Amino acid sequence: MVVKKRIYYGGFHGFIAPVIPKAPRSLRRRSLPTKPSQGTEICAIELLAAVAGKLLQESESSISSTDKHEPLEVKVKPVISEHHDQGSGTESQHVGQPTNLDPPLKEFPHSDNDSNLERASVFTNSDVTQKIGTNLKIEASEDKTVVNDTHSEIQRETIEALTPVKSYGLKDEVESCVNNRVLKKSASRVHLSLYSDHVSKHRGNVKIDIRDDDEKYFRYNHYDYSTRRRAFGSRSRAGYKRIRNILTSRYRKVAPKPKDYGTEVRSFYHKRKNIYMREQYQASKRRKSFHHNSKTTNTKDSHVKFSIKSFKVPELYVEVPETATVGSLKRSVMDAITAILQGQLHVGVLLQGKKVRDDNRTLEQTGISQKSNLETLGFTLEPSLPESSPSPLQKETPPPSSPVVDNNLEKNQENMNLGEVVTDEQVTDSKALMIVPEALDPEILAVVPLSEKTNKRFELSQRRTRRPFSVSEVEALVEAVETLGAGRWRDVKMRAFDDANHRTYVDLKDKWKTLVHTASISPQQRRGEPVPQDLLDRVLAAHAYWSQHQCKINEKQQKITV
């Protein structure tokens, strides 16, 4: 029998799942805001991961609401750091001086914790955003005849404009982050510099769930001011179960079937911590820059002027052993960043969320003009990585920007099993791409505790690959329902799909539902592999029959009860 969300408390291969008392769903889902315990240290790295997760969430939610350019407000409460001894300065002193790595908060008069938070927020907005943002200015002509202004041109210029960023103080920023094991202002500062785009566009809060190696569980700063988003951070436990289930499920054919790692896995689990940073840079939809008074404004060759605040960058994946030195962590982070920035970069052009593929059309033809909505113009960086797992059976090689590592271990395997090809036409979703600095053991990765957003990510990626019913399957289903009736899906499953592990009775039920619908609409409206009309007729007949049959049963039952 196929199990999806079952908990195996026996643990597998030495990995013991935490026993969680079950409560009603409504209660379990509720996560009460919890104040941080006093004096608890937050590792900067974990904060980094948390912020990254938060930003990821922000970016995801922002897809549907791109117009909410609100500043990110990071509600991280610095627990340990002390500013009492710091003199108070004026705020304006350091604004715009990002290279100053001194704790920025000391510039503000110290009061209580809450004001600390505010200060952090202020700092990030004023400082970091400016930095990267002002570095990229691009100008392109709208008219091809005047200037070579195809998309390739834009892309080239974009890369050139990006170049300064490489040498620019990114490294210092990152390293200053890593230097602080205890949460300090500079830590959050770095995060935000990495996500400067979000800083300028989103408002949110950060919740940090930290679990230590002994499964203790802390929740920090659950300042959920936003009502439009579902809280994340209350599902770490569930995430564990998820992972375990995934590994043990026959449906989810995740590649890593653990060998006999036994205690090895466990010790590993205690040794390592996973930092899973995913970042989504919302492709900058920069507003028009304002050059209306310029003399060069003719009617003939209008130019498209815009600036790029930041780029949508694929996720960063960083894994570091807990026993590693801080220095090596620095290098790992640096590697991940440089790998993106120095690798073969491609620039994708997005217009209204859709990728512009034709490099040869003019901006005008594509609809990119100063008059039109330049806010919807965006760019993505698309590193091209070496194929991690070339699958000979894969008929269609995914574009370099598409997910390579992520959950494709599973997908690839399924593809091979079924000969199916997953075509990711979600061009706007070129997010999942990992930079793995060091060789990564997927088996271990799956067992290592994952941070919250990783869980979410993992779960999201676990949607089963679509498997359209074949005609023969439909035939079998129809036959079974004809004899057993609609509603006895478990019996239908056992009768006709007992050996098809990937078809649950829910699937069969759903399929029947769609079959009935398909049969009742005109052939022109149907999609997918056409189902023979005679089968559809049988569907309708069976549906009608069993509907009536059900009615009769109900009537009888009613008479009996009355």
Next chain:
DNA sequence: ATTAGGG
């Protein structure tokens, strides 16, 4: 674990 139905 199954069933029913909405998303």
Next chain:
DNA sequence: CCCTAAT
């Protein structure tokens, strides 16, 4: 397909 409520 997924998710949930209700059995």
